[in-house]
Amino acid sequence: MLDTMTLTKAVGAFCGALLIFLLGNWAAEALYHSKAGGHGDHAAQAYVIDTGEDDSHGGAAEEGPDFATLLAEADVAKGAKVFGKCKACHKLDDGxxxxxPHLFQIVDRAVSAADGFSYSGKLVAVADTWSIDNLNAFIESPKGFAPGTKMSFSGLKKEKDRANLIAYLQSLQ
Known part of the structure; x- marks a missing residue:
């Protein structure tokens, strides 16, 4: 049977060894860490061999199609599914x-045209009509488009989802 003093010595020896290991690790990291970046970064390339080829792999990152193209290719059925995020607050029936406010015939409608709904002055001050561009910007970030608006939805970040939703809303005309 181990007495208390022997057990204390064993635990102390283990803790001391662990402390020495951690200090050694810290010292090695300080001595040999590359200045290329934080943890997990690879060291900068020591030298570059010029092969005469362009390393850009086609130049700047290829951007996706513009919103008009996405809208032309939009899927109305997928837009109906995206509308599921909206239907808690918005109805599609006229009035x-x-x-x-209801979203029946929303595309190219005046911003404050839904009878019986009290629009915030912030929204009316930003746009006159719900053009496709205004709808796209508003759906992406309601608070960014009209700071102070009453709409608490955070927005749809995916451009394809916005195009599908607007195509769906257009189909209800």
Whole structure:
């Protein structure tokens, strides 16, 4: 049977060895760490061999199609699914306002045209009509498009989802 003093010595020896290991690791990291970046970064290349070829792999990163192209290729059925995020507050029936105004014939409609809904002055001050560009910008970030708007939705970040949703709303005309 181990007495208390022997057990204390064993635990102390283990803790001391662990401390020495951690200090050794810290010292080695300080001595040999590359200045290329933080943890997990690879060291900068020591030298470059010029082969005469362009290393850009086609130049700047290829951007996706513009919003007009996405809208032309939009899928109305997928837009109906995306509308699922909106239907808690918005209705599609003409004149049936919910927490938000109805969205029947929203495309190219005047911003404050839904009868019986009280629009915030912030939204009316930013746009006159719900053009495709205005809808796209508003759906992407309502608070970014109209700071102070009553709409609490954070927005749809994917451009394809916005195009599908606007195509769906256009189909309801």
């Amino acid at each position: 049936a306002n919910g927490t938000g």
